[in-house]
Each structure stands twice: as C-alpha cells, then as structure tokens.
Amino acid sequence: MRYLGRVVLSLLGLLSVPGCPVSPGVVVREATPPPHVDMSLGPDDVFEVRVYGEPELTGTYRVSAEGAIDVPLIGRQIVRGQTTAQVADALTERLKAFLKAPQVTVFLKEVHSKKVVLIGQVRSPGTINYVEGMTLEQAVSMVGGLTPMAARERVRVTRVAAGKAETLIVNFKSIAEGSLTFFLQPGDTISVDERLF
Numbered sequence: 001m002r003y004l005g006r007v008v009l010s011l012l013g014l015l016s017v018p019g020c021p022v023s024p025g026v027v028v029r030e031a032t033p034p035p036h037v038d039m040s041l042g043p044d045d046v047f048e049v050r051v052y053g054e055p056e057l058t059g060t061y062r063v064s065a066e067g068a069i070d071v072p073l074i075g076r077q078i079v080r081g082q083t084t085a086q087v088a089d090a091l092t093e094r095l096k097a098f099l100k101a102p103q104v105t106v107f108l109k110e111v112h113s114k115k116v117v118l119i120g121q122v123r124s125p126g127t128i129n130y131v132e133g134m135t136l137e138q139a140v141s142m143v144g145g146l147t148p149m150a151a152r153e154r155v156r157v158t159r160v161a162a163g164k165a166e167t168l169i170v171n172f173k174s175i176a177e178g179s180l181t182f183f184l185q186p187g188d189t190i191s192v193d194e195r196l197f
Contacts, residue, residue, distance in 0.1 A: 033183075034132075034133050034183045035183055035185055037132060037185055037186060038186075039083065039108075039111075039114075039132055040080075040081045040082055040083050041063050041067075041079050041080060041081070041082055041083070041084070041087065041108075041113070042063060042067070042080060042081075042112075042113025042114065043063050043064065043065050043066075043067060043080070043112075043113050044062060044063060044112035044113055045062070045063045045108070045110065045111055045112055045113050046060060046061070046062050046063075046108075046109045046110035046112070047060070047061060047063075047084060047087070047106055047107060047108045047109055048060045048061075048106070048107045048109055049061060049071070049087075049088075049091065049104065049105075049106055050104070050105045050106075050107070051091075051095065051099075051102060051103065051104050052102075052103035052104075052105075053103075054099065054102070056072065057071070057072055057073065057095070059072075060109065063079055063080060063113070066078075066080075067079060067080020067081070068080070071091065073095065073098050074091065074094045074095065077090065077091065077094070084106040084107065084108050085106070087106045088104045088105055088106040091104045091106070092104045110129070111129050111130060111131060111132075112129055114129065114130040114186035114187070115127050115128065115129060115130060115186065115187065116128050116129075116130050116134065116139050116184055116186070116187075116188050116189075116190065117188070117189040117190065118139060118140070118143050118189075118190045118192075119189065119190070119191050119192070120150075120190075120191050120192035120193055120194070121146055121147045121149050121150035121151070121192040121193065121194055121195075122140060122143045122144065122145070122146055122147065122150070122190075122192055123143060123144030123145055123146070123147055124143040124144045125143065126143065128142050128143065130184065130185075130186045133183065134183070134184045135175075135181055135182060135183055135184065136155070136157065136170060136172070136175060136182040136183075136184055136190065137172075137175050137176070137181075137182075139184055139190060140172070140190070146172065146192060147192075149194045149195060150172075150192045150193075150194070150195060151192065151193045151194060151195040151196070152171075152172040152173050152176075152195070153171050153172070153173055154169055154170075154171070154193065155169070155170045155171075155172045155190065155191070155192050156168070156169060156170075156190070156191040156192075156193070157170055157182070157184070157188055157189070157190055157191075158188065158189045158191065159185055159187060159188045159189075160187060170182050172192075
C-alpha cells in the first residue's frame with residue numbers, strides 16, 4: 001500500500017506541477033518499477049515442457065478449466081496456481097520414477113488467464129491478455145491507440161487491491177513524451193473519457 005501511495009502521489013504531482021527547474025535540453029525521466037505480479041498459471045495458459053534427452057516427453061500444454069494438464073508417463077498434473085519453475089520441479093520429481101536423472105524446463109508461451117480491459121476512447125475497446133511487465137502505453141497500442149477525441153491528460157486505471165477498487169489518474173501525454181512509465185497489473189480496467197471542449 002505504501003508503494004501504491006507513492007505512485008498516486010507521483011502521478012498527482014505530474015498532473016499539478018508544470019515542470020522542474022532543469023537545464024535547457026536536459027530530459028528528466030522518472031520510471032516507476034514494475035509491480036510484483038502473481039504470474040502463476042491459470043486456465044487456458046499455454047506453456048512448453050522440455051525434458052532433456054526425451055523428445056517424446058517434450059510438448060506444449062494448455063491448462064484445462066480444472067487447472068491441470070495430462071503428461072505422458074505421469075498422467076494428470078495439477079498446475080493451477082503454480083509458477084513455471086514450480087511446475088518444472090513437480091514434473092522432475094514425478095519423472096524420477098521413470099528416468100534416472102530427469103532435467104525438466106518449462107517455458108510460458110501464452111497467458112490467457114490474466115486480462116486487462118480497455119474502454120472508452122480507444123480505437124478497439126475490449127479485453128487483451130496481460131503479459132508480465134505490461135505498460136499502459138503497450139496496452140493502448142495493442143488496441144490501436146487512442147481516438148482523436150480522447151482526454152489524454154486524464155486516463156483512469158481502476159484496479160482491485162486488498163479487495164477494494166481504486167482508480168488512478170494517469171496523464172497519457174507524459175507517457176507519450178517519455179517522462180512517465182505506468183505499469184499495469186492483471187485485472188486493470190483502463191477508461192479513456194472523451195475530452196471536453
């Protein structure tokens with residue numbers, strides 16, 4: 001919560017303070033660090049399993065609605081709520097019953113269980129898949145950008161934290177100018193209002 005508070009204060013500062021006393025020609029960039037995001041697996045996520053020296057055990061899997069996959073030799077393996085590293089460890093342990101020293105690696109390929117919603121004055125409103133480290137600028141570009149009628153100075157990002165919804169106001173002009181980076185989280189809703197004349 002303290003980190004979120006600092007983000008809100010810095011965003012409000014960007015909206016209210018016209019600039020800082022810096023030398024002409026010097027660009028000051030203040031980027032917020034990516035938030036810690038739970039990237040554990042969920043339904044419809046796709047990942048690849050590679051077992052060194054065992055091509056018949058190497059394959060691509062999609063997590064079922066029940067949060068499981070079916071692996072040769074092993075059978076059903078619950079992966080929902082686990083990271084790719086945890087899945088690799090679990091598969092390694094189970095394969096020890098069949099292989100002398102299994103070496104398993106797991107690579108996440110597609111995230112479908114975590115979403116970001118964009119509504120309002122964007123060219124293609126809708127839902128997109130969240131990817132780790134996604135920024136507001138990336139999400140907007142994935143739906144074709146903002147419309148000419150967009151209120152760029154007051155883009156609203158609503159997210160749920162500790163069971164409570166809160167809305168952050170982001171100046172998209174600062175993002176376009178390179179003076180602000182705003183990282184999203186899974187479940188964020190981005191609302192872009194029509195600008196007032």
